[in-house]
Amino acid sequence: MIVQLTATAQSPWIRLGQRPSTLGLDQGTLDLQTQAFRLKLVKASQTVAALSPVTLPGFDFTPGDSIKVRSSNGMYQLGDITLRLRAAGDTGWKSYSTAAGRKPVTALTAGAGVLAAADLAASLPAGIPLQVKRYWEVVNNRLTLRFELSNTTGQPVEIGALGIPMIFNNLLAGKTLEQTHADNVFFDPYTGADAGYLQVARLSGEKPVMLVVPLGKTPFEAYNPLLDDPTPRGIGFEGFHEWMVHSKAYAEKEWKQAQPWNEPTSAVLKPGEKRNYGVQFIVTDDLRKIEKTLAENGRPVAVGIPGYVVPQDVDASLFLQYGKKVKEVAVNPAGALKITARPALSNGWQAYSVQGKTNGRVRLTITYTDGTVQTIQYKVSKPEKAVIADYGRFLTQDQWYVNNNDLFHRSPSVISYDYEKKQQVTQDSRAWIAGLSDEGGAGGWLGAAMKQLVLPDQKQVQQLEQFVDQTLWGRLQVSEGPEKYGVRKSLYYYEPDSMPAGTYSKEINYKTWSAWPKKEAMSLGRSYNYPHVTAAYWVLYRLARYNKGLVTNHDWQWYLQQAHRTAMAMVQHAPYYAEFGQMEGSVFCLVLKDLKAEGLQTDANELEGVMKKRALHWKSLKYPFGSEMPWDSTGQEEVYIWSLFFGFEEKADVTLKAILAYMPAIPSWAYNGNARRYWDFLYGGKLSRIERMIHHYGSELNAIPVLTEYRRKPDDFYLLRVGYGGLQGGISTITEDGFAPCAFHSFPATLENDGLSGDYGSGFYGYAVNTGSYLVKHSTFGWLGFGGNVQVKGSTVTLRPTTAAANAVYVAPVGVWVTLAAGRLQSVQYNTVTKAITVTLPAADAHVANAYVKAEQEAVAYKGKEYVPSATLAKQGGYYVVPLGTQSKNITLQLSSR
Structure with missing residues (x-):
């Protein structure tokens, strides 16, 4: 679901600028330089005002362009620290943050290799039982941020949480697409304990790329959203996170219902004891060189094949590269994976066979002989065929809606489903969720259609035919007149004055913009609805054309004609939004190829003409994958496919680079191939919040261009790993009984599937047409x-x-x-x-x-x-x-x- 960023959405930023500044910007900055970076520190706080790579002087990895409006108390900067502490005998944790109440820090004399140093006592509450000093320094030619914690009391102090805020420039609000790709970055976490790192990539996918890695024993244990930072989160800003070194205090309270990525830890400092924590900043010139750069800097590297989603019938492999040998490999839950060592390979790679045994999340912990600990997150599933069979069964049984008295004419259909309540969703304040349209409502029946392309089942195909003939054609899709093939925004609407008493639940808040009245619901002007319908017809065409007796209600010509006319109707009835790349828009290219293959040249020419006009528009743009949003990750799929089709290879390349910037290769089933999405829990989910989504539909849709490019350039192994990670990641969230959620929640307090089916079907389209x-x-x-x-x-x-x-x-x-x-x-x-x-x-x-x-x-x-x-x-x-x-x-x- 996509909405327009409006002036109202910008108003929190206006209020933000009215907050009193406490960062001390008026006292000037310290300008420093290392071999790889130009570093600018606010003199009063010694936090970062700018961090620029030497190779690209005008670029800033941090949000320096908004530092004036982000300079009040509570707003985290790179260089801050958060703590939860308790002294011996205390039962509760006390929280501390250098961002909460800023005062000028006390500068310390810089020693050898130290760029700037400070005692942070002034920015921490009185009575804190630890002395905290911060050092910006150069260690082994690498820019380093180090904190020295000293217990100055006479009793032990336990550090139950320690976070280092990772403040980089992902603030997109108020910028054009060109500006965001020039100025902004996205960052992805590998919470791999001592082997963990943060990957910071420019939105354009161009060099340089920055890596944040541990200094000494600073494990990346958890990735915590900084929800108390008042910078307004929304569709233009995902929010900031912190690198959690210790997280026991959170695991005991806010996260106690969740299964964490890593075992929560704490540390005890004895009286007089000191301990150092820190991170280092490294630059590389290509996303594909991240692992090479890590290895060159003495960091452990892991490569899982075919990834970190392991169906039980797959012979998977794991390759490890580090300067020390593996001492121990542990699996949690025990026995969930079978790990078998194989002969070592060249270049120091250690090889293992991996076999999935027990379904669910699995943590693999590797301990090296020097004590370094690396964790890798796996997801074990049933064999892929069983997963997809379960999905189809759930859709056509649990989500199959039959109600001859339905006032909104949605029967029969596959309708949205609430997995927590174990019931179909026939009412929702978001009209599309219960209205079978847009992504959040079409997800069920679209998934059911695409499932038949993968694993056809005669009974399910018959149900799909019933849906097409009785609900889709003539109800959701308008059929009056030869040129009326428009698709409505929703069959469900909120209009209590025209409906019988008791139609709408009093428990649902319908006083919201998303509770569309009938006129709005019946609108044909939303282009994003048309690919869903086109895809359903196209699947039935393929089944009728190449199989015997599966499809009986119409011949293959009828379905192909319906697909063609629906595609044409998009540009006729929704011309504004049709200027953007559509999620599942690659289906139009599939329809065009089949029209040509069937010799239907007139229809093919007509469709190719309107699609080329769209592609020529994209060719004229520097970054041709805009949408209603300030930034988006769904139009890239169609833009890439048509750019390639029409020979606009430069635009296809621009699009691919942007995809790789937000779709990483990371040793975790959750983040490997996970195309960034962070607002669609609002529009397609049950737990509604701005949050990095784990394998929302962007993963499978963006896998289409990535794997297509790999098949064009098979020497680029990185593309295969990323694309296949997105492809498998998309089906990794399907439960053992076949329910497919909107996405998986990344917040450490949750770390579980969303409860609503939502827009899952859009991603399953990407899986179905791209599996191989x-x-x-x-x-x-x-x-x-x-x-x-x-x-x-x-x-x-x-x-x-x-x-x-x-x-x-x-x-x-x-x-x-x-x-x-x-x-x-x-x-x-x-x-x-x-x-x-x-x-x-x-x-x-x-x-x-x-x-x-x-x-x-x-x-x-x-x-x-x-x-x-x-x-x-x-x-x-x-x-x-x-x-x-x-x-x-x-x-x-x-x-x-x-």
Whole structure:
């Protein structure tokens, strides 16, 4: 769901500037420099006023451009510290923060390597049992922020929480898209204990990239939102977080209902004892070089293959690189993963086999011989096919809504679901949630449609046909007249004066802008609704075209025509919002390709013409993926696909770089491939707040361009890791009984699924059209499978797909993308000598008499070459038709000599 940033939304910033300044800006700054950074400190507080990389002097990683309005008490700056302490005998924790009541700190004499130092007593409450000193210094040529804590009392003091606020410039409010990409950064946490780090990337994805890493024993234990900072959070500002070194005090109180990423710790300082904590700042020039830079700086590195979501039938791998050997590997819960050491590889890599045993979140703890501790967060699931089957079953049973007396004509349909209440959502103050439209309401039926593309089920297909004929066509989608194919904003609306008494619950607050009246709900002007409908028709077209007896209500021509007309209707009825890239907008390109394959050239030309006009508009923009928001992460999918289709490669590249800036490769199932979203809990969730969302629909949608680019450039292994992380991350939140939530909550007080189904279906579209297996030969790690298990015997490499659809495989050494429109792949063999690819297809079944196979040479380096079957086969719609019998069948694809 997307809304406009209005002047009203900006008003908190006006009030913010009226707060009294206490930072001491009038006393000037200290200008300092290291090998990699120019550092500007506020002289009075010795907190950061600007942090610029030497290689890009005009750029500031911190929000220095808003420091004047962010200079009052309670506003955190880089250089602050937060503490929760208790002395021996105390039962409660006392909280301390250098940001709460600022006064000028006492400067200390700088020693060797020290840029600036201060005693922070003046900025801390009287009576604090510790002395806190802060040092900005250079250690091993790296800019370092170090805190020295000393127990000056006569009794032990326990540090129950210690946080270092990570204040970097993610304040987007009031800026244009061009300004945000020039000025702002996003940052992603790896809460990996001693191996943890924070990744800080520019929105443009351009260099440089900054890494924040521990100094000494400063583990990254938790990532805590600084909710007491008065800087107004909203769609233009996600909020700030702090690097938590110790978190026991929070785990005992605010977080006691949650399962933390790491075991909460505290530390006890004896009388007279000192302890140092700190972080260092490192610069690298490319996101792809983060792990190389970490290794060069003596930090532990972990690479999980195919990622950190591990279905139980997948043979996963873990590769570790560090200067010390592994002493111990521990799994929590015990037995949830089976970890088996393998022979060491070159360049100091240590290799392990990983097998999922027990479903759920799993923490892997690696202890090295020098005492360094690294944690990695895994998610174990059922085999992927079972996960998707459960999802489809839940949608078509628990979420299947039948009510012949429904006043809003939503029956039959797949409707939103409240998992906490275990009931369907037929009323909500947000009209779309109960109204089957927009992302938050269409999520259920869109997911049900896309599930059939992956794992078709005849009964579920019949339900989908009922929904299309009785609810979608003619109700949600207007059908009066030959050109009226508009999609309404919602079937549900709030208009109590025109409805029978008792229609609306008194327990719901309908006095909100989102409780649309009927006129607003019936509007056709919201372009974001059209891809959902187009996708449903397109799926039924594919099922009718390539399967036997699955679809019975209409022929394939009708569904393809409906998809085409809906796509055209978007630019007719919603021209303003259609200027933006749409979530799931890549479906229009899929429809266009099928129109061409079917020889429907007139319709194809019409659709291609309107889409090229949109793409030419994007080509004229520096950053062509705007939306109603000041920044967004959903339009990139469609912008990239059309830019590539029309040959606007420079814009496709700009788009891809921006995606990689907010979609990291991090050793955690939650953040690996997690495309940044932080406001849609307001519009599609149950627990409504601004919060970094774990695998909201952006993960799977952005995986479309990332994996498409990888198939074009298979030497870029980083793209495969990021894209596959997003693809699998999207289905990692599906529960064991099949419920799919809006997203997973990242706040450490929650760390669980949201309770509402919301807009999950938009992401599942990305999974459904993009799922596939990847066979890769890595220069260090050897033969690898993503979405499949690999065996090597002589010159034959065999991959057995573990994906739910088992209908696509990319053979990276020759850049070939093999896809099936119907049928499944039992296995794929690649001959390293002849370069031939042999696919094994299972026997025919009740709905699949023929397999439809296509082999596309997608890698740029192999353009102009073609893989074709060794046997003569007919073609239909661009696919080779393979008649199936009672036994499995082998088809060999080889480089054409024609």
